[in-house]
Structure formats: structure tokens, C-alpha cells
Amino acid sequence: MGWSGKNNGELLQLMSQEGFAILLTTDQNLQYQQNLQQAAVAVVVLVAPSNRLPDLVPLIPEVRNVLGAIAPGKVIEVGSS
Numbered sequence: 874m875g876w877s878g879k880n881n882g883e884l885l886q887l888m889s890q891e892g893f894a895i896l897l898t899t900d901q902n903l904q905y906q907q908n909l910q911q912a913a914v915a916v917v918v919l920v921a922p923s924n925r926l927p928d929l930v931p932l933i934p935e936v937r938n939v940l941g942a943i944a945p946g947k948v949i950e951v952g953s954s
């Protein structure tokens with residue numbers, strides 16, 4: 874399946890169709906641009922100074938904590954801006 878070149882709406886729809894439950898992203902605007910309830914995919918937004926690995930790795934323990942509590946269509950932000 875070709876996932877590259879898809880816009881966010883198409884990507885969320887494909888994820889739902891293929892059985893994905895959670896999207897991990899650094900796109901802080903995704904929740905304002907898409908109907909996540911309809912997509913039935915939970916979203917975890919990583920909020921860090923940059924999307925470079927050294928800035929994201931410290932967020933992983935908190936990501937692991939929220940994975941068991943997040944529900945489809947919900948958005949949880951991890952980290953601070």
C-alpha cells in the first residue's frame with residue numbers, strides 16, 4: 874500500500890481501514906484540521922522543541938503511559954511547548 878503522498882485526511886482514513894488504532898505525530902494542528910472522531914483513530918501528539926530524535930526520545934515514557942488510556946477519536950498531547 875502506498876502511504877507516501879497522502880494528505881492527513883486520506884492517511885487517517887487508510888489507517889482506520891487497515892486497523893491502525895493510534896497515530897503518533899508531531900503535527901500539533903492535526904486535531905484542528907481533521908475530524909478525528911469520524912476517523913476512529915486515536916492521536917498522540919508529541920510536543921517538543923523540534924521533531925529531532927534527541928528532543929522526542931525523552932517523551933517516550935509519557936507516551937507509553939497514555940497508550941493504555943487513549944480512545945479512538947481522542948487526542949492527547951505529550952510534552953510541553
